[in-house]
Amino acid sequence: MRYADGGGLTAQGRARREVVRVQAADLFAAGVDPVEVAGRLRVSTKSAYQWKRLWQAGGTAALASRGPSGASCRLSDSQRDRLRVELDRGPAAHGWPDQRWTLARVTLLIGRLFRTRYTLRGTSYLLHRMGYSPQVPARRATERDEEKITAWRAETWAKVPRLAATTGAWIVFEDEAGQSLRPPKARTWAPRGHTPTVRVSGKGSGRVSMAALVCYRPGQRPRLFYRVLTHHGRKGERRSFSEDDYATLLVAAHHQPRAPIILCWDNLNTHRSAAMRRFLTRHAHWLTVIPLPAYAPDLNPVEGVWAHVKRDLGNHVRVTVDQLTATIKTLLKRVQYRPDLIAGFLGQTELIIDPEPP
Numbered sequence: 001m002r003y004a005d006g007g008g009l010t011a012q013g014r015a016r017r018e019v020v021r022v023q024a025a026d027l028f029a030a031g032v033d034p035v036e037v038a039g040r041l042r043v044s045t046k047s048a049y050q051w052k053r054l055w056q057a058g059g060t061a062a063l064a065s066r067g068p069s070g071a072s073c074r075l076s077d078s079q080r081d082r083l084r085v086e087l088d089r090g091p092a093a094h095g096w097p098d099q100r101w102t103l104a105r106v107t108l109l110i111g112r113l114f115r116t117r118y119t120l121r122g123t124s125y126l127l128h129r130m131g132y133s134p135q136v137p138a139r140r141a142t143e144r145d146e147e148k149i150t151a152w153r154a155e156t157w158a159k160v161p162r163l164a165a166t167t168g169a170w171i172v173f174e175d176e177a178g179q180s181l182r183p184p185k186a187r188t189w190a191p192r193g194h195t196p197t198v199r200v201s202g203k204g205s206g207r208v209s210m211a212a213l214v215c216y217r218p219g220q221r222p223r224l225f226y227r228v229l230t231h232h233g234r235k236g237e238r239r240s241f242s243e244d245d246y247a248t249l250l251v252a253a254h255h256q257p258r259a260p261i262i263l264c265w266d267n268l269n270t271h272r273s274a275a276m277r278r279f280l281t282r283h284a285h286w287l288t289v290i291p292l293p294a295y296a297p298d299l300n301p302v303e304g305v306w307a308h309v310k311r312d313l314g315n316h317v318r319v320t321v322d323q324l325t326a327t328i329k330t331l332l333k334r335v336q337y338r339p340d341l342i343a344g345f346l347g348q349t350e351l352i353i354d355p356e357p358p
Contacts, residue, residue, distance in 0.1 A: 014065045021063040024051045073129060079114055080130055086113065087132070099137070103127075144295040152293045153351075160262055160290060161355035164217065169260035169288070171353055172253060175302035176211040176241060176268075179313065181324060186314025198315045205233025206321035208328055210309075211241050212302050213253050214342055215261075218354050222342040224305065225253045226332045230325045243275040250287065260286045266300070267291055304345030305335060 020041055027037045034048035041048075054062040075083065086094070086109060091101055094109060103120045106127065110118050118126065127133075164171050181201035190196035212226040227249045231239055254261055265271055280289055297303045309331045318324040335341060346353070 018063070018065045021051055022060060024048065025055050025060040025063055028052050028055050073126065074116055074118075075110075075114065075126070080126075083110065083113065084130060141295040145293070149293045149296050149299070152296075152299075156290065157351060160264075161218075161353050163288070164262055164353070165355045167260050169262045170215045170217045170220075170253075170257055172213050172215045172261050172263050173300050173302050174211065174213050174246075174249075174263060174265040175297075175300050175306070176209065177306040177310075178207055178209050179310065179324065179328065180207050181318065181321060183316040183318075184310050184314050186311070188315065199317070201319055206324075207231045207233075207239065208321065208325050209239075209241060210306070210328060210332070211245065211249055212305050212332070213249060214301050214305065214345060215253060215257070216343075216346055216353050217257075217259075220257075221339045222346070223253075223256070223339075224332070224336045224342055225249060225256070226336075228325060228329055228332070230321055232321060241270065243270060243273055243279065246270065246276065247279050250283075254283075254286055260288070262288045262290060264290045264292055264300070267294060299349050299351065301342075301345035301349050301351075304348055305332075305342075308335060308341070308345075 020043065024037050024041060024043075027040065028034075028051075032040075034052050035045055037043075037052075038045045038048040051063055073080070087101060087106070091099055091105060094105075096105060103123050107118050107120060107123045110116055110123065110126075160171060163169070183198075183200055185198075188196055188198075209229040209231065210226060212224060215223040215225070227241070227245060229241065229245070231237055250261070250263070270276060280287060292299055309328065312331050313327070316324070316327065318327060
């Protein structure tokens, strides 16, 4: 077998693995050596030799899947479907005060729903059979309005690619982020049972603010523009970008490709201030603003830039804010030279920039 039967596989999964064994049988019939079969099908040599022995004894039929190994599931298909629905409702819908599904809670839920007792290990096997795995959840604001976001995609965004094609404009997304001297946590190898310790700065002052624009136009190489500000925690020092900072960044993005800009950004107070409105009005001949819906970071590809940068900052050992600033600038500069990566950030949003044909 390419892999052991069962293990929570569905019937479709076993069928896909059986196709590989049938291909191996055809190769054996053609006189191909098991070692070469293993290389062609990307399986282990041990599996290839085992398949050949089975094939020699009983032909291709001997390689057919015998179904999942082990005991059969104690829940029927309809019961598993109902359990999946209840799990998707979340723990809060079943009386727990938080949003964590643990094995103990799922076991208790199974007992409530089906009057069936499971051990914690049995519940783990059941969840894997159903396609579940323990994961760190993504956060989403409770204030988020899914209907407004869907409407924005269908109505507002649908007009943007056509407008860009008509005016020759670049579609530009903007966002800002910050990073303190305390680095993001990242996984690292360590002896089992001994949680590794990473030394980080204990200083409370010192922060780096980042603002970035990602620019897209069909048939053109995507671009990234950024601005980095270092805050040392001094008295009277501004802790965020000002309207002038945003204006400088937008003008730089306009001068580089020398084309109009359709700007998509959120409703940050600085974006809506009187000074920023005056700037947008003065440059309305090349700058069009499309506000993003509230609490929808998944629509902004710049979020991918921050995720990429902060992943490389995991467990960093920079002890001064100036060292952190230099590192962030280096990481952003690397992203600038990877247009395929910048294009991938847009792909994560599922927004299409190619206008639909009339």
